[in-house]
Amino acid sequence: MRRSSYRSISSLQRDNRVCRACVEAGYPLESLPVTAPYTGQRAYILGQSPGVVEGAERRPWRGRAGRTLRRWLGMEEDDFYATFYCASVTRCYPGRARSGRGDRTPTPREQELCAFWREWELRLLTPELIVPVGGLAITRLLGSSPLASCVGRTYTEGDAIVVPLPHPSGASSWLNDPANRARIGQATAHIRRELGRFEVVSK
Numbered sequence: 652m653r654r655s656s657y658r659s660i661s662s663l664q665r666d667n668r669v670c671r672a673c674v675e676a677g678y679p680l681e682s683l684p685v686t687a688p689y690t691g692q693r694a695y696i697l698g699q700s701p702g703v704v705e706g707a708e709r710r711p712w713r714g715r716a717g718r719t720l721r722r723w724l725g726m727e728e729d730d731f732y733a734t735f736y737c738a739s740v741t742r743c744y745p746g747r748a749r750s751g752r753g754d755r756t757p758t759p760r761e762q763e764l765c766a767f768w769r770e771w772e773l774r775l776l777t778p779e780l781i782v783p784v785g786g787l788a789i790t791r792l793l794g795s796s797p798l799a800s801c802v803g804r805t806y807t808e809g810d811a812i813v814v815p816l817p818h819p820s821g822a823s824s825w826l827n828d829p830a831n832r833a834r835i836g837q838a839t840a841h842i843r844r845e846l847g848r849f850e851v852v853s854k
């Protein structure tokens with residue numbers, strides 16, 4: 652179902668929503684792809700992969716992690732989805748980890764298979780702000796970088812500003828350290844500043 656190239660985000664999304672590349676490669680996915688409609692968002696948020704709630708609803712950031720993320724950003728749901736085009740490193744619920752602790756981390760092969768969709772999205776959307784959320788998304792965009800050294804900083808990727816955030820799932824004790832919470836505050840201040848720039852430019 653993949654074309655060799657795309658000229659519009661709507662045709663890309665139509666194909667992405669029926670993608671079964673990982674299943675055909677033998678991976679046990681537990682949902683269909685999760686995508687959100689494009690409504691002109693100028694910022695792009697990249698998570699790891701959908702959770703069970705998102706997989707069932709086929710809409711990103713619907714569960715507890717999404718609520719925490721919106722609290723960090725100081726945004727209500729409508730504002731959040733109108734501001735951010737929501738994508739993830741892989742787009743189907745990967746199921747529970749064998750250990751029973753949390754969800755399965757997508758394998759490098761699944762990440763590679765799904766990178767196709769992200770690369771075309773970024774080419775078509777040319778977002779001005781990109782927010783990778785969690786270690787896996789940060790690594791895919793910026794290369795391997797410990798959370799403590801990149802959260803609170805800004806990067807550039809082409810014409811976009813990149814502002815990393817940790818994953819808000821609560822599974823990591825990283826969030827409990829007051830120094831790390833201060834880093835999240837710095838990161839969200841950067842995000843608000845960049846979003847404020849959009850409003851100034853649009854007026």
Ligand code: SF4
Nearest residue numbers: 670672673742743765
């Ligand atoms: S995770 Fe990505 S590449 Fe794999 S089946 Fe889902 S949409 Fe397709």
